Amino acid sequence: MESRAGSALIDVIIAVAIFGVAAPALLTALGLLVRAEARPREQILLVNLAQNQLETAKQQSxxxxxxxxxxxxxxxxxxxxxxxxxxxxxxxxxxxxAA
Incomplete structure (x- = not known):
């Protein structure tokens, strides 16, 4: 019975160590993904605003x-x-x- 309890404790320690190494890498990748997604949204918004301003200018008499x-x-x-x-x-x- 003691060997199973010791084995379970070692399994938990190994799992925590793996999670401790993998979690920061996953969080960093997630942060980069969120930032990479935000930039095209901003560019699309700016292009739409510029197009609206150009259309407004074109409609002026x-x-x-x-x-x-x-x-x-x-x-x-x-x-x-x-x-x-x-x-x-x-x-x-x-x-x-050329003129």
Missing amino acids: YLDIGTPYPTVTPPEGYTVVASSSVLSSQESIIAGS
């Missing part, structure tokens, strides 16, 4: 030529400076693109 833009009053201490220039057909804003 254009002002008729000659319609003045609304005036902007800057906060005290700031000034607004605007300038414009006419580009000839030979000039390009984006390098390498």
